[in-house]
Amino acid sequence: MKALVADHELAGQAHQLEHVREQRVDGVATDTLGVLVRKIVGTFVVAEEACGPLSEAKSMAPDALAFGYRISLTMSAVDHAQTVADLNDFVALRNRLVHHFIDQFDLWSTDGCAAAQAHLNESYACIDGHIEQLRRWAHRMEKTRAHVAELMRAPEFADFIVNGRGPDGTIQWAMAGIVGALREATTALAIAGWTRLDDAVAFIIERYPDQTPRKYDCRSWGHVLRESRMFELQYRTNVDDSRVAWFREREANTANHRTT
Template identity: 25%
Template sequence: MDTPKNELFEHLQQKVFVCIARCLLNLQLYEQSLKKLIPSYEVMTYGPSHDEKVEALSGSTLGILIKHLTSTLLTTERIQQRNESQQEPPEPEKLSARTTFCVVYTDEDHQKLCSTLTDLVTKRNFLVHHFQTEFDLKSHNGCKTALSYLEDLNSLVKNQINELKVFADAMAAGSQKLAEFLNSPEAIRLIDEGLPPNSKAGWLLTLEVQALKEAETLLNENGWTNLSKAREYLHGKQISDDALSHLGVKSWPELLHATTLFRIEKRKNTVTNRWERWYSSNLTSA
């Protein structure tokens, strides 16, 4: 075993020890950030309190936290639908509210994300349990190899911390806008009298408009979405055509028009020779 005793080697060895400490501290910061963020993705007036959710996660390992993250905040349409089907209903005859914050990925992108985060967990466990048995920190080459590994790991952890910060900032901004709306005369009008929104901000908070925009994200063709296909998507989310009456409209085209959030046009289907409605939220498009 090569064990050089000189200042250059000692300096290199010291850099390894410092980098180990940085990795462990950043991993700890990442875990703390997850424990703070995950309980906040869902705001509701029933079910477990925020403090109870925080307590439930307090002893979770990084692997468990990652599973929570990728099934709640960073998710797919399929996982969202599963979560909704498993959601405990509120007490009947009581006013209740629930909202969630999340980023919806395609199945392929979500799988890549899960692979990256699983790799992070594996590397964290390796650092804690096997690092000294795999790297010879008493040799120059061993220290160089270890330092390269640690720098890559630290970069990965810092990137994930930054991703969480961006998401946390977006959640905070969204929560603030929601709070502002709920304290507005329009929200009081909507809750007390059951009247439809009279502003774009109000319409954007309705379940039906949010679902239309989700359908647009998934189904649009060059910025335009076939309304018939969007309705099939909405029905899959248990939003029926009959649910529109509480918004003061009788049809999806009427809703699209009432919100002033979408452009609508008719196109003739060259196969069926029937006219179809298409919509787009890109109000500036030609």
């Protein structure tokens, strides 16, 4: 049950996913069976499509490029209600055995011990049934996780997540790594809201040398700014009459970027 709760969903920034998973494992380490059942109902065990947002997604920064998944066991409303009732009965059985077993039987008599033993045998059979069901669920979840991991290892997946390039070659500029690098450069280098393009390029070359205009079928950094439509570009004249490119993120795009 703890493995199901910890591993059926995961969300966060790509470089933090392992840490997020460790936190989820630690978070259920001391949970009781009753707490685990409450956590799994509505996220792993769901009725039809009644499934809320990923847990970690609520706390992620709005400007973070993140990845998440949830594996759910979807069933009809009737089956869901029965499954929830069965799980609650499992919790009740556990509580009776742990907290009230000695109070239920006269363990100082032969007849009382015989009744207690019969009750334990019946309880073990019920417990075995629940454990077998949990094992089937865990097996399905692990098969799905393995399939997800296989997809994530594909070069096309990495290219889409890191560079925003789809399998058909189209570029989702909002997800493009080069756009993220330009945004980071503006955060570090902007003067009165505008960033000198030459300074941003030097910043990106030092930190993200693989993020180049050529990767996105662009001839220059100015071409990237125009093609992405995520930035405003202007040229300013120096005292020697040379022209210098400056840019900033579009205001409408900034608002959408922060509230997504």
